[in-house]
Amino acid sequence: MLPAPAKLNLFLHVTGRRADGYHTLQTLFQFLDYGDWLGFRCRDDGQIRLHTPIAGVAHDDNLIVRAARLLQQQSGTALGADLWLDKRLPMGGGIGGGSSDAATTLLGLDHLWGCELGLERLAALGLQLGADVPVFVRGRAAFAEGVGEQLTPVTLDEPWYLVAVPAVSISTAEIFSAPELTRHTPVIKVCGLPEGGGHNDCQPVVEARYPEVRNVLNLLNKFVQSRMTGTGACVFGSFPNASDADKVSRQLPVTLKYFIAHGCNLSPLHQRLERCKAEAGV
Known part of the structure; x- marks a missing residue:
């Protein structure tokens, strides 16, 4: 089994819109030690199941299946795979569940099939599946630009996060097509990163359209400075230790789903793969 970790956008600035309709962004990605899990078994008949x-x-249509077939085509392998997913991350939560699943599939099958395409080629394949897939493939906390694919690795503090999960699934396409979305936030340089600062340009749009998210933000802000990740719906606050996050979590309504996770500058997926290689003497 390999992890497909969640990510947080510690800030998300929309800096413009390209002629093809895609938005240019600046964002700060960090991974969490919490997410989905994927199991793999090789098949000799080329089938993906x-x-x-x-x-x-x-x-x-599942990104996992699409990622597996894309790697098959690009690597030329005749092998297939049986795949199993332990789904823990909510869909439409802004924490990268589908993108992370796709990246773990690419890296896991690249190892299982012996393709050895390398991170550069795998990240390029990932971009065909979604703008967030490359950061999961590369596995380092990063300052991202372009549509999210231009990545500069960064070293951040690794706090604990309380991540609240409002009972709503939000379409990324809906938020980015909203006429009221701010699309002209000034561009910043990586050396001027507002760690702990910045903002999420998508958050006002989501708050206006989804009271479920607005209510959770208002609630969590009573205990800790909180922000939405990605295009929502998940909301997070950071803490110096797990105990402080747990104390706040116990004051939340029992109907509100949440999880507590440690921030990671190196993806748990890459940590696991490095251990596997070390154990194999590679």
Whole structure:
């Protein structure tokens, strides 16, 4: 089993819109030691089979299956795979569940099939699947630009996070197509990163359209400075230790889902793969 960790956008600035409709961004990614898990088994017949489907998502449309088939095509392998997903991250939560699953599939099958394409080629394949996939493939906390694919690795503090999960799934396409979205936040340089500062340009749009998110932000802000990640719906606050995060979590309504996780500058997926290589003497 390999982890497919969550990510947080510690800030998200929308700096413009390209002629093709895609938005230019500046954001700060950090991983969490919490996420989905994926299991892999090699097949000799070239078939790709995901044995744990997601409700409402057709087998062939699932990013995991698409990632596996894309790697097959690009590597030229005749091998296939059986795949299993232990889904823990909410869909439409802004914490990268689908993108992370795709990245773990690319890295896991690259290892299982012996493709050895390397991170550069795998990240390029990942970009065909989604703008957030490359950061999960590369596995380092990063300052991201462009549509999110231009990555500069950074070293950040690694606090503990309380991540609240409002009972709503939010479409990224809906938020980025909203006419009221701010699209002209001034560009900053990586040397001027506002760690702990910055803002999320998508948050006002989501708060206005989704009272579930607005209410959770208002609630969590009573205890800790809180922010939405990505295009929502998850909301997070940072703490110096797990105990402080736990104390706040016990004051939340029992109906509000949440999890507590440690921030990671090196993805748990890459930590696991490095241990596997060390154990194999590679």
